[in-house]
Amino acid sequence: MKLYGLKTCDTCRKALKALRDAGQEVAFVDVRADGISDADLSRxxxxxxxxxxxxxxTTWRGLESTERARDPLALLKEHPTLMKRPVVEAGEELTLGWTKAVQEKYL
Known part of the structure; x- marks a missing residue:
């Protein structure tokens, strides 16, 4: 299992802790520090x-309207903090966010 997020994001830290406490083996990928591959971002x-x-x-609100209109993948590559998080990858399955439904699925 992999968790993609930011090490400074409270939600990502809560998700990582909860998954590990539940006995899941989780690799954490910090999308800002470690980067994210074009293939993963496209997927x-x-x-x-x-x-x-x-x-x-905050990053989105700081962008000019012309920047907001750019290709979303290019924006996410340039500003990884724009990615909603966490993205949890479990086998072939991907989930976005740390909602009750995601928690019930993995905990």
């Missing part, structure tokens, strides 16, 4: 579409 975008872009983030 995530193919699965979640525009939901992958966090339009409520």
């Amino acid at each position: 995530f975008y193919a699965t979640f579409g525009d939901d992958l872009v966090n339009t409520r983030s």
Whole structure:
């Protein structure tokens, strides 16, 4: 299992702790520090579409409207903090966020 997020994100830290406490073996990928491959980013975008872009983030609010209109994959590559998180990869399955439904699935 892999968890993609930010090490400074409270939700990502809670998710990582809960998964490990539940006995899951989790590899953490910090999308800002470690980066994210184009293939993974494309796969995530193919699965979640525009939901992958966090339009409520501080980073999004700081972008000019012309930047917001750019290709979402290019934006996410340039500004990894725009990615909604965490993305949990368990085998072939991907989930986005740390909702009750995601928690019930993995805990």
